[in-house]
Amino acid sequence: MSSDLDVFVGNTTLIDEEVYRLWLDGHSVAEAVARRLRGGVLEREGTSVAVLQSDTRDHYRTFQMLERLLHAPPRLLQQLLFQIPPERQALLIQRYYAFDEALARELLGKKLSKGTKKELDEVSARTGVGIRSCRRQFDNFKRVFKAVEELRGPLAENIQQLFLLPPALARDYAAIVFFANSRFETGKRRLQFLSFADFAACAQSLMGHWSQGALAPEAAEPDGDLPKSFLQDLKELKVLVADKDLLDQHKSLVCSALRGKISVHNELEANFKALSRALVNVGGKLTHARDVRDFFVDLVEKVIEPCRSDKWSPGDLRLFLTHYTAAPRNLPGFRHQALWERYMAAISACLLRMYHD
């Protein structure tokens, strides 16, 4: 006797966290049942496979109906169709928008386009995340991206408001949007040692220090775009490396301040000019979209790798950056101290975050 139709509807919608997990992971009903069986639910509850199948199907149907609402989480709160306690709603949303960092790392800086979506098969194979789950996560990235693309104000806050995500998750999404928007290159071999968390932290620093929102909350441009005027102004900083006197003075200020404080003082003296040039030029190039792409590559290639080969410790780098940023205040004729500090605050934060093996 086969059951053609088999439904269970509760006045309060039943959410089984385990089944939700399986559904999110993109398993089919049959796979989910198999996994639940392996979990030993049969023995625990003394029930039958048929019951488990029926239960799984019910949950899957519920989730499919909920998915439409999950695409716009505020609707999940307003809708009348499913009565779900608030804490459960929060759980549904949070789990739905949670993502695999390995996958997000792969997609960082890529255009969230159909083309990228087609490549998800490979990404899935590389990361071990199921293809259906990959697609869902990709769609989440894209949906969030589309929703906040044009919005003004702080990115993370916008995302939090529109998608009702927990603050940490909203910040991660802000990073993804920021990367997708600026299309930073993250896939190069020499960047492979950097994790999603590293990039997310960098994105936060960049947005936090550089974007309009950081200065005036009612800023005219979205946070995802770095303000053009600011990037333009960064060209002014080139004077620090273009002007030989300034460069020398800068070097001597930093070196004398750090004498005896860092273990790599000699190396610093030898490399200061190269480092300083690299640090300043990274900023100077940001007006060109193509150069923006290389931002992280440049930082790694021109700053992190030389320091690493000279065996700088993270503490050394921190001290150096502190003094390197502070020193120009005492440089005669340097008028861009505020701009410089704003610029270096983000760069320093990024470098310190990225400076590991």
Add this chain to the structure above:
Amino acid sequence: MGTMRTVPDFSVVRSGHEVQIPEQVSVPWQGLHRAVSRAPTIPGPAPAGRGGAAPRMRSGAAAAPRHRRGGAAAAAPAGAAGGGGGRRGRKKMPGKLKVKIVAGRHLPVMDRASDLTDAFVEVKFGNTTFKTDVYPKSLNPQWNSEWFKFEVDDEELQDEPLQITVLDHDTYSANDAIGKVYIDIDPLLYSEAATVISGWFPIYDTIHGIRGEINVVVKVDLFNDLNRFRQSSCGVKFFCTTSIPKCYRAVVIHGFVEELVVNEDPEYQWIDRIRTPRASNEARQRLISLMSGELQRKIGLKVLEMRGNAVVGYLQCFDLEGESGLVVRAIGTACTLDKLSNTSAFLPACNSPSKEMKEIPFNEDPNPNTYSSGPSTPLKNQTYSFSPSKSYSRQSSSSDTDLSLTPKTGMGSGSAGKEGGPFKTLLRQQTQSALEQREFPFFTLTTFPPGFLLHVGGVVSARSVKLLDRIHNPDEPETRDAWWAEIRQEIKSHAKALGCHAVVGYSESTSICEEVCILSASGTAAVLNPRFLQDGTMEGCLEQRIEEASPPGCGFCHIPYDELNMPFPAHLTYCYNCRKQKVPDVLFTTIDLPVEAIVVGKGCLIQARLCRLKKKAQAEANATSISNLLPFMEYEVHTQLMNKLKLRGMNALFGLRIQITVGENMLMGLASATGVYLAALPTPGGIQIAGKTPNDGTYEQHISHMQKKINDTIAKNKELYEINPPELPEEIIGSPIPEPRQRSRLLRSQSESSDEVTELDLSHGKKDAFVLEIDDTDAMEDVHSLLTDVPPPSGFYSCNTEIMPGINNWTPEIQMFTAVRVSRLSNINPTNQTLNKNFNDLCENLLKSLYFKLRSMVPCCLCHVNFTVALPEDELVQIAVTAVAITYDKNQALQANKAPTEKSQQRASTDNEEQLQFPLELCSDPLSSQPFSPAKEVLEGASSHTGIPAAQRDRCNSWIELIKLKAQTIRRGSIKTTTSLEKASPLAEGYLRHRSVPSCTNSTVSVVKMTPLSFLPGAKITKYLGIINMFFIRETTSLREEGGVSGFLHAFIAEVFAMVRAHVAALGGNAVVSYIMKQCVFMENPNKNQAQCLINVSGDAVIFVRESELEMLPVQPSAAAPQHTSSAGDVTT
């Protein structure tokens, strides 16, 4: 009138006595006259006497049913009953309906080009329509309309739904409908209920389902001189709840009201061929909405005529008769209710306990001889060896109640002195006179005020097979009326035969397949206390004395019928509780367990399931074959119930509901009830198997193996349901009817509490044992199937009554659900056995699945489990279950286990007012965890046993002593409690002591609880806002795309829940109680990728307050807080 003469083909009376499987199964129904009748077309004049009724709904243009205003005027001469003159020609305008359309949200995209919608709204009431402006290019339009005002008469107000249609404006083509909202404005028509309907309603389309929401505000201004016109019945309150609603007191319970209206089904009209499915569905929804409004108004009129002000236990049903039409019928119990103010809520609804305490129990005689229903003919075939059948049959040809067959038993020489006789006779006469004026002394209630129910006779039921004929004149639904009248007459006479003058827990149902219709009615024959039945309660003094003589907790078990002249052979003993009156060995009822009943252990859901094949046939032949099958089915269902009851070591069934469903090629029977062990009734004997061929060695072995299995199961069940009745002296159990001498000794032995406590009758093979003869494979199957019922997993209990006997420590955590399954019976050559097995598996698997789903709520109990079976097509069986799972406090349950002797006897208590007397301080008292409730009985019990030293705990009555002790503690405690709690929280019930879960602040605004029960655990209902009665149709032509049949129905049921919740929230309520899904008709055509489903639900919208909040918030919370304003922060933080 009187032209009609349709014969009920078949009927059975049942009282819950065991039937031994007879040699010839047909015995109990021998001599039965089975005739099939075709509904006659009634010529002749429309009958008078249906006072005050407007004409029936017109046939014809049902898409736009004739307007009632004209109809009422036309009806004036006939319906003038109490209306007073001058009605004609007077402009009727007793009310003003005001509607404001505020806003919409989440509308669907109607213009693909712009991805937007240009929405406007049409507001229609009666024949008047208003429109809002078009709000262009938005999915969240803000109309903020003016107040649309409809000037209407109250009759119209009652009948018509407010119809709100959301449309998309299209400049070049016709406007597209987005969806509709029907709002029943009835709740605004009585003063105590809601004053405004305001909130977000789902916009519903029969093809697409819910499409966004609309915010609407509705108000009604009523003029005062309303009820001078008897056409309307504004002001009569309706309750689905089958007990006196919690915040009311019953002044008078008047009795049965019924009405039905008929019309052509729009789906079967010629116009349906040319209109869209949407139009057809909407015509149907609107028609049914109109018909239910009309029906309710007419019932209301009858209530007013009876001088009542409310209908309780209102049950409205639809019969989709297909070609022959659409019937909407309703039954209910008319009452005069008094709203309890908060302070008076302390008192039990009817009796003040203090008074009763003083009352000296009156020694009532058990054998009233004076009243007998005059049976004369002995039952023909006595195959019943010891406790024979209660089933008997009779022929009924008209409305008189003569009995053609009467069983006469040779039992008992009828000791019974006549001391008490005259009193009882007097009582009967009075009660009778109270009931006599009534055509049908029926009550749809299942729970009663204490003292209302005196004796219960047993279940009475009647069925009749009819052939449907086209309703020729919808203005004269007399054929259907006559059908039901016959059945009711039948029921009435059955009750009489049981020595009862009333039927309680009464309900009616139908099952239709093609042109055959089975009409069923059932109830419980009972003797009632006349005090509640008439106006002027003062005069009832004398009766009261007599009545209260009846011992509490067991009085209702005492037989109401004459022992010498029993309507059926039964096995009687003296009541195990009071030892004064006779009780039957088994009791079947359709009511809930009375609050005062003394129960041992816990109860459990018991189901009997049965399939019978029948040949496909047409018309009369078909009806005849169904008629022929019915008695066998009744019989087998009954046997199954009896066996299963015994298998659980229990002796009574409550909430019995037997459903016989007719399909093309089979009949299905499903009986559900809650089994309990009543302390007043004797311990059930076991089940003994007897083989047919005793010489066969292996066979013998097999039999003894089975016997062992059965005995094991009984023992296991007794443990599971904690059935350990107190031990009783053997002599009392003794012979069924003791001689007078014995009787006096019996009384003595009680007061002396004899020490000769012999062993408890645990053996199953004793004289009481129930013998199953295995004479063929069928019987073998039956025995096997007995043993296949798996008990629920640990932590679960289930029942189909309001409350689970033996569990009282409920937490507020509830989950109402509906589950539907449709299964294909895949057998090519099905036999009754395979079908039975399939059906049995289907039900068992469904239950198993429920237990699994709800495992997170353990320990919990499934209450009010309601199965409905339908046979939508050949080989398809549809089962729908609605129930509520309630978590209970495990710690308390464990505690109860530790002291089984003390706890074994429990009162089945519900959260009735009497529990208010429970002291909160007693939490710490280990004794108090025992949840017997009404202090009243306790005290009375105590008073009747004064003089017995409390030290005699080990005596057979020791539990009474314990209760007495506790009662004193409780009384002391309760006084303390009441003084300390102030007036602010008099409503706090006994739940506080269990767990006071601080309710989630976020959820309280928008959450609407739904439950099939009449109460919410841990909460106090503060206001009834009106009845919810909704009917929806959903159809799809893209079944696969919507997730197949399961996806389609899943979404639809969720939508129905959502719409119910939205309406309740808009009324300012936060819960629906007594929720019931009365109909779920599902049809599919997978080849065409189509499906259609009709769902009808009802319930009472209420406001409840958590007891934990009650303490802190003495004031009622402001109703109707705007929904869903919760901010994002709530979730994310």
